[in-house]
Amino acid sequence: MSTMTLTRTESARSVDPAPRFTDLLAAEWIKLRSLRSTYWVLALASLVAIGINLNAVHSDLTYIDHPPRPIPGLPPYRYDALYHSLSSIACYVMAIAAGSLGAITVFGEYTSGMIRTTFAAVPDRRGVIAAKVLLIGGITALAGAVVSTVSFFACNAMLASRHVGLSIAQGVSLQAVIAYAAIVPVCALIGMALGALLRHATASIVSLVMLLFILPLMFGGDRYRWLHEIGAHLPMETVNRLTYNPDSLTTISKWAPSVLDSWITMGVWAVVSVAVTAIVVRRRDV
Amino acid sequence: MIEIERLTKRYGATTAVDQLTFTVRPGTVTGFLGPNGAGKSTTLRMILGLNTPTEGSVTVDGVPFAGRPRGLRHVGALLDAGDVHGGRSAKAHLSALARSNRIPLGRVDEVLAEVGLGKAAGRRIGGYSLGMKQRLGIAGALLGDPPVLLFDEPLNGLDPEGVLWVRGLFRRLADEGRTVFVSSHMMAEMEHTADRLVVIGRGRLIADESLAEFSARNARSSVAVRAPELSLLVDALRAEGAEVDLMEPQFAIVTGMAAERIGELAHRHKVVLHELASRTSSLESAFMSLTADSIEYPAGEAR
Numbered sequence: 001m002s003t004m005t006l007t008r009t010e011s012a013r014s015v016d017p018a019p020r021f022t023d024l025l026a027a028e029w030i031k032l033r034s035l036r037s038t039y040w041v042l043a044l045a046s047l048v049a050i051g052i053n054l055n056a057v058h059s060d061l062t063y064i065d066h067p068p069r070p071i072p073g074l075p076p077y078r079y080d081a082l083y084h085s086l087s088s089i090a091c092y093v094m095a096i097a098a099g100s101l102g103a104i105t106v107f108g109e110y111t112s113g114m115i116r117t118t119f120a121a122v123p124d125r126r127g128v129i130a131a132k133v134l135l136i137g138g139i140t141a142l143a144g145a146v147v148s149t150v151s152f153f154a155c156n157a158m159l160a161s162r163h164v165g166l167s168i169a170q171g172v173s174l175q176a177v178i179a180y181a182a183i184v185p186v187c188a189l190i191g192m193a194l195g196a197l198l199r200h201a202t203a204s205i206v207s208l209v210m211l212l213f214i215l216p217l218m219f220g221g222d223r224y225r226w227l228h229e230i231g232a233h234l235p236m237e238t239v240n241r242l243t244y245n246p247d248s249l250t251t252i253s254k255w256a257p258s259v260l261d262s263w264i265t266m267g268v269w270a271v272v273s274v275a276v277t278a279i280v281v282r283r284r285d286v
Numbered sequence: 287m288i289e290i291e292r293l294t295k296r297y298g299a300t301t302a303v304d305q306l307t308f309t310v311r312p313g314t315v316t317g318f319l320g321p322n323g324a325g326k327s328t329t330l331r332m333i334l335g336l337n338t339p340t341e342g343s344v345t346v347d348g349v350p351f352a353g354r355p356r357g358l359r360h361v362g363a364l365l366d367a368g369d370v371h372g373g374r375s376a377k378a379h380l381s382a383l384a385r386s387n388r389i390p391l392g393r394v395d396e397v398l399a400e401v402g403l404g405k406a407a408g409r410r411i412g413g414y415s416l417g418m419k420q421r422l423g424i425a426g427a428l429l430g431d432p433p434v435l436l437f438d439e440p441l442n443g444l445d446p447e448g449v450l451w452v453r454g455l456f457r458r459l460a461d462e463g464r465t466v467f468v469s470s471h472m473m474a475e476m477e478h479t480a481d482r483l484v485v486i487g488r489g490r491l492i493a494d495e496s497l498a499e500f501s502a503r504n505a506r507s508s509v510a511v512r513a514p515e516l517s518l519l520v521d522a523l524r525a526e527g528a529e530v531d532l533m534e535p536q537f538a539i540v541t542g543m544a545a546e547r548i549g550e551l552a553h554r555h556k557v558v559l560h561e562l563a564s565r566t567s568s569l570e571s572a573f574m575s576l577t578a579d580s581i582e583y584p585a586g587e588a589r
Contacts, residue, residue: 034378
């Protein structure tokens with residue numbers, strides 16, 4: 001009997017295949033796909049965001065056809081096609097959806113206790129985190145790209161009939177479209193970091209809303225430069241700066257960061273978020 | 287084989303696990319006993335690398351488990367039946383686990399059938415009873431066909447048929463040469479399940495021996511004697527070396543002497559007996575008296 005026993009134990013061990021990162025990615029994909037609520041949030045938000053942009057520009061057509069009477073002393077009215085086709089409301093919808101999805105995928109593991117099952121099956125925590133980051137980052141990047149390009153091209157196609165539409169090669173269009181897409185995965189990564197830090201559903205979502213939407217309101221104004229600088233480096237301010245159309249009548253603060261500064265800020269938020277997630281998840285007992 | 291050496295886990299001022307040293311060997315079912323809060327779950331989590339020990343070390347088949355890239359083919363574990371996401375189906379849950387360890391997905395249906403969840407495989411885990419979740423956890427532990435298996439309180443919530451099935455399963459796994467380590471806070475559960483016992487209280491090792499040794503050492507037999515003129519008998523019993531515990535003027539518990547001999551002595555001293563009954567104290571009470579000093583959360587304390 002002992003001979004048989006040995007043989008079976010040996011064989012179980014000898015078939016242990018070399019670990020592959022793609023296995024972890026596939027496993028995370030199964031997990032994400034099997035929780036309908038999570039990806040529905042993203043799919044629904046994308047449709048809503050596109051809908052908001054298309055509807056806004058469509059209703060603007062009437063105003064373009066009947067422009068307001070010029071006010072003496074002010075330059076004549078000029079329609080800002082970039083600002084209206086890539087609206088900040090739709091951007092906020094995508095930001096909160098992606099941020100929540102990121103947070104849910106991390107705190108969901110902790111609040112359910114699934115994290116212990118996950119790490120007992122895959123002790124390589126770094127691999128699990130990398131797979132989650134890549135999958136959530138990838139899916140939200142895809143959603144962001146779809147929303148951004150569909151919004152830009154469909155809206156400007158409508159506006160072309162009024163000769164105010166922009167092409168992608170015109171002005172800062174390309175930069176704006178990329179930034180409008182890129183902020184979506186960045187918000188997802190920030191959500192993951194908050195989910196990993198707080199491991200609590202309500203706390204994660206509330207702090208996400210604070211960071212993305214409430215904090216910028218507290219650092220507005222042009223009175224103190226240092227306050228303004230903090231505000232300008234918050235996540236959602238980067239996309240506001242990068243979608244700003246210098247050819248429009250809108251003005252921005254004299255202390256507004258440069259385009260490069262805003263790109264770097266967005267990148268730093270992404271990198272820091274991933275680092276925070278990796279460090280706290282690897283270090284802590286579960 | 288699981289080797290634990292001077293394993294210690296402290297949370298601030300509290301010591302959950304204190305200098306534990308023991309070995310869990312293959313081919314046997316080893317019961318891991320202790321009252322609530324004794325440190326069983328913390329120890330199991332340290333075996334799996336989920337918690338980092340403050341001091342000491344633990345290895346599974348000679349290697350710290352946390353250092354392995356994938357775990358299911360080395361250790362199968364059911365820590366808490368609730369450690370699953372309620373929104374998924376059993377099939378999706380196990381498929382994700384299997385995929386992460388490159389275990390063929392056909393194995394998922396196999397283990398689901400083995401634990402009797404074949405028909406419920408497509409349903410949300412959130413709607414499962416505790417017994418069904420225990421079965422799902424066991425299915426997860428079996429997924430990688432591992433040589434070492436850990437189960438934390440696996441019998442909770444199982445119906446009598448389920449308990450029998452689990453006992454049979456543990457026996458079979460051990461007979462196949464695997465290491466089976468099962469925690470419980472009920473001696474009665476382990477009495478019919480385990481070959482060896484590791485008993486802890488307040489994070490410290492109390493006993494580490496075979497079930498037979500444990501019962502020989504701890505289960506003392508006694509004889510209950512009730513007689514109207516008991517006092518006439520007591521001296522005679524004591525003279526022959528028996529230990530007499532007078533519970534009432536007419537009732538005593540006698541240890542160290544068989545019921546037959548007590549009957550003979552009563553006859554010789556013409557004492558009328560109303561009751562003469564042999565009793566074997568259960569392992570449960572032996573376990574309780576062993577761990578009585580180390581109960582973390584005793585009930586009925588005045589506040």
